[in-house]
Amino acid sequence: MVSGLKHKLFKKIVSGLEGVYDTREAENIARYYLEDKTFENPDTAEGIMDELAMDIIDLRKKKPFQYVVGKAYFYDQLYHVNENVLIPRPETEELVYISNKMIGQQMTDKLNALDIGCGSGCLGLSLARSCKVIKKLDLLDISASALEVAKKNAGSTELDCEFLQIDFLNEENWEGLSGYDVILSNPPYIDTSEAKTMESNVLDYEPHVALFAEPPTLFYEKIAKFSALSDRKIFVAVECNPIFIEKVVSIFEASEAKNIIVHKDLQGKDRHLTCNYS
Numbered sequence: 001m002v003s004g005l006k007h008k009l010f011k012k013i014v015s016g017l018e019g020v021y022d023t024r025e026a027e028n029i030a031r032y033y034l035e036d037k038t039f040e041n042p043d044t045a046e047g048i049m050d051e052l053a054m055d056i057i058d059l060r061k062k063k064p065f066q067y068v069v070g071k072a073y074f075y076d077q078l079y080h081v082n083e084n085v086l087i088p089r090p091e092t093e094e095l096v097y098i099s100n101k102m103i104g105q106q107m108t109d110k111l112n113a114l115d116i117g118c119g120s121g122c123l124g125l126s127l128a129r130s131c132k133v134i135k136k137l138d139l140l141d142i143s144a145s146a147l148e149v150a151k152k153n154a155g156s157t158e159l160d161c162e163f164l165q166i167d168f169l170n171e172e173n174w175e176g177l178s179g180y181d182v183i184l185s186n187p188p189y190i191d192t193s194e195a196k197t198m199e200s201n202v203l204d205y206e207p208h209v210a211l212f213a214e215p216p217t218l219f220y221e222k223i224a225k226f227s228a229l230s231d232r233k234i235f236v237a238v239e240c241n242p243i244f245i246e247k248v249v250s251i252f253e254a255s256e257a258k259n260i261i262v263h264k265d266l267q268g269k270d271r272h273l274t275c276n277y278s
């Protein structure tokens with residue numbers, strides 16, 4: 001896009017967002033928007049302006065700009081996103097980093113990994129792309145529309161990926177889920193009582209099936225039970241709600257996990273747990 005037009009669009013977005021966002025936030029949104037937006041009809045200024053006007057209406061309603069442009073950065077890569085998947089979070093990038101490092105220290109063979117509640121696929125795909133010992137990745141989600149996004153993000157990757165539409169909470173569905181060396185998950189972990197304190201851009205747009213669990217530690221009970229059933233050595237890495245971290249630790253302890261480590265995120269919160277089963 002020529003820089004004169006880009007500047008004009010930038011100013012239009014910032015003024016369009018006036019009254020909803022402060023100037024600094026509006027400028028940031030405008031910058032991200034213009035960086036990632038692919039206009040359907042980029043050859044005509046009218047086409048661009050019409051599309052921009054529609055997007056400004058959505059942005060004024062606090063629709064996250066990642067959903068407006070259909071993309072989000074995660075671990076230095078651009079992922080497709082839409083309202084059927086959680087917008088990838090920086091904390092989850094930290095889980096990729098931790099897992100990559102720990103797997104590199106512990107495991108050398110070809111590994112099979114499972115991402116439980118994969119959403120856009122950002123967690124499993126980023127780890128598998130950066131951790132060369134992972135040879136096969138299964139991406140599991142209850143939502144068929146989330147799996148469509150994950151498939152798009154896997155693209156024509158050299159990785160051997162399988163996409164599984166499964167309700168993981170139903171243990172009858174575990175039959176056939178076996179042979180994993182690495183289990184990853186950023187499961188739904190928000191207590192419904194927290195909803196009243198959440199921002200409308202999250203609550204009104206992100207899928208509630210990706211956010212809330214009742215009780216909020218339910219997925220960890222299932223992940224620990226599932227991992228303990230395996231006859232292989234397993235590395236487990238999960239993202240957690242810092243509020244319930246003690247409960248999550250006790251769940252993994254009760255399932256006889258070893259080397260349980262709680263990792264703080266960059267904000268100093270107890271955000272991730274890793275452990276092993278042997």
Ligand SMILES: C[S@@+](CC[C@H](N)C(=O)[O-])C[C@H]1O[C@@H](n2cnc3c(N)ncnc32)[C@H](O)[C@@H]1O
Nearest residue numbers: 117118119141142143167168169186187188210
């Ligand atoms: C917090 S999101 C995480 C998405 C992605 N892994 C990420 O880190 O951005 C949780 C995911 O779990 C999925 N999910 C919710 N309930 C599930 C269930 N019972 N079985 C399998 N997946 C489930 C949701 O559809 C959602 O994609």
